[in-house]
Amino acid sequence: MAQRDRPVTLLFGRGDPMRSGGPHGLLVDALRRLCDLEGSGPLAEQQQRLRARIGAHVPAGERERVVLFLGEMCGVPFPDDGAAMLRAARQEPKLMRGCLSRAFLDWLAAECEEAPVVLVLDDLQWSDGATVAALDEALRDLHEAPLLVLAFARPEVDEVFPRLWQARGLQRVPLKGLSKRACERLVQHALGPGVAAEVIARAVERSAGNALYLEELIRSIAAGRSDEQPSTVLAMLQARIGGLAAGARRAVRAAAVFGERFWRGGVGAVLGLPGASDELAGWLSALVDAELVQPTTTSRLADEQEFAFRHALVRDAAYGLLTAEDLTTGHRLAAGFLEAAGEHDAVVAEHWELGGDPERAAASYVRAAEGCIDRGDHVGALRHVAHGLACAPDGELRGQLCSVSSYAAFWLDRHEGLAETAEVAMARLRPGSRGYCRAILPAILAAMGRADEAHVDALVARLLATEPDEDARAADVEAVATVTSSLLGAAAPASLLAALLHRLEASVRLAEPAHPASRRYLQDVRGGLAFFRQPRPWTMLAAWGDGAALCREAGDSRLELSLLGSREWGWLELGDAEGPATACERSRRRWPRARTS
Structure with missing residues (x-):
């Protein structure tokens, strides 16, 4: 690609097993790398960088919307003053997914117009459903654009995403081990021509084409220990760790608690040392010199130096050297450090759980699930709920988890056990709380x-x-509004509908200052009453027309199309068959991807 005369836009995102629950995790990583965003940068600076790069090729009329929503996706929030669509999406999670999806697709389409785009995703098995769904939509809607998605994954990706991009022309290229000739050339290149042929043959045979194992065998040969090699790569790595000085051994075991990536301050927290300790700096430097870890160019935690293990098996080898007591203590200390540093709640929750504190783990899973709901990732929310409920919480925590579960399952049309879950939530939550109000609808x-x-x-x-x-x-x-609309076509008494309408009007008056688009629900119900219960066609047309306009401002494509479709019946009853069809066609052109929201 570097040799092409035409430029290519390259995006790279990497999965992380400790952050696999975060919505749009790999996309966020790729976009933040593209915009050169660091976790430690001031918000104003990050906003400026994101606006400059994301808005570079997006048409002027769509630029502000795309920048605002991709900022929301990337954790670089902008004020919503004067941004009706962003404000509405922050108030109503079911709108957020569609708005984020449209913003990403519009940005990607603009980038493809400017230059071919190559999106490289590493460790896709640690991705999240929101990322996979967004790319599925991109591959569908931009199938004629110069877009290549190149994903690397371990075999377990088929268990996590069983139908991964099956309808998008997916091509699989299984990676095999190194050939015998390639292994021989690697040994000779690393050790020189003086190595005995039988030593090379034995190393090649034992490695079985595993590049990391062969690398460790080469180290062992170079150190004169070719006859003392452990039988597995994990044992070999553990033996190498055992040869380190005592301080470096402690540091690498503490680092392994965090996963494949860790932070200097975090290692210090686990070891009971200040992050700025010279002693700790020396130990980490020794690990870098031993080629077990390497510093990263950016850090996702503010004001923290980040490191990464050179290979997942190196981390596994160090982690396997910890005792059960060390693991419990280490994860509990890691959870406290990460929570204070602002790490993703799902990561913190897993550390609390492994650290033997199920109550704090459940509380973190609640926040992680709520975060997914706020981003419109209902599948991700249910995953966090399942982990939270496995911690066996009671009282309000259980109620909050069941509230998220019932809300997410309702919008995913998963009705099995829905009523029971919603009732559990209502029984444990205070009436009027957000969790209670979310659970009563399903x-x-x-x-x-x-x-x-x-x-x-x-x-x-x-x-x-x-x-x-x-x-x-x-x-x-x-x-x-939803309950009232559901009762319009039923045999509900007029007095009940009047009481619900009065209640809805009062609710909208309270919500409208912070959420102006909430009035579209009221207009939907007023139009429904005028159509189903009080035949007043002009009132119906006006209400649904006003509601559709508010939907447009809020980015609610589904309700807008529904309202315009309903208006069509009203126009037909008045004898006008052309006006409604024209209006609906305009809306379809405005929301070409409405089915994705």
């Missing part, structure tokens, strides 16, 4: 699906009596 709709009228009436009464907290107002509006 609980009511599940009861409707069972035709359990008595329970529906009881739950709707609870909904009407709920006074939402400030951070729950958007969820409350969504719940009241």
Whole structure:
């Protein structure tokens, strides 16, 4: 690619086993590398860098939206003053996924217009569902663009993503071990021509084409220990670690607690030393000299020097030298360090869990699941909920996990156990809290699906009596509006619909200052009442038209298309068949990817 006359845009993202639960993890890594963003940089500087690179080729009319949402994806948030779509997506998680997806696809399309794009993903087996889904959409929608996605993964990727890009012309190239001739040439190149042929043959045979094992065998031969070689690469690496000075051995074992990447301050925290300790610096320098670890050029933790093990097996070898007590203590200390440093909640949760503190682990899993919900990654949220529930929490923590679970499952159309999960959440959470307001909607709709009228009436009464907290107002509006719309076509009494409409109007008045787009729900319900219950076609057309305009501002493509489709019936009843078709066609052109949101 470097020899081509035409430039190529190269993006590189790497998976990390300790961060596999973060939404859009590999994409975020690739975009942050492209924009030269470091975790330690001031926010204003990161915003400037992201705006300059992401907005470089995006058309002017779309640039601000794309920059704002990719900033949101990359953890470089911008103010939402004057940005109605961003504000709406922050209030309503179900909008966020579609907005992030459209922003990424629009940016990628603009980049492909400028130059061919090659996106390289390493360790895809440690990716997340949001990244895989976003790239699936890109491969579908940009199938004629000069875009190449090159992913490297271990065989277990098929277990994590069983249907990975099957409909996108996926080509698999299994990597084999080094050939016998390649192994011989590598040994001769490293050790020179004076090595006996039988020594080379024995090393080549024992390595079985494993490049890392062969590298360790070469080290052993160079050190004059060709007859004392362990039978596995892991044992060989552990033997090499055992030959280090005592301080360096302690440091590499402490580093292994964090995963394949670690931080100087974190190693110090596990060892009980200040991060700035000269003694610690000397030990880490010895590990670098021994080619066991290497410093990275950037760090995802602010003001922390980051290192990486040269190979996953090096980390596994060091980790395997820790006793059970060392592991528990080390993970607990690592969790405290990472939590204070602002690491992803899912990473912190795993360390608390391995450190023997299930309650703090569950609390971190709640935050991780909520973070996925806020990014529209409902599948990721359910994964964190499952880990959190495995910690056997009770009380409010269990209620919060069940609330996220019921909300995510509802929007994924996964109805098995939905009612029970929502009821558990409501029983353990305070009425009016955000978790409670999220759980009551799937609980009511599940009861409707069972035709359990008595329970529906009881739950709707609870909904009407709920006074939402400030951070729950958007969820409350969504719940009241959705329940009201669901009852319009049923035999619900007019008095109940009137009470729900009155409650929705009050909820929108409370939510509107922070979330102006919440009024679109009210317009949807008003139009539905005018269409189904109080035949007033002009009122219906006006309400649904205003609602569609608010949907456009909020980026709610699904509801906009639904409202315009509903208006079409109203126009048809008035005898106008051309006006609605024209309006819907304009909306389809505006939202060509509406099905992805």
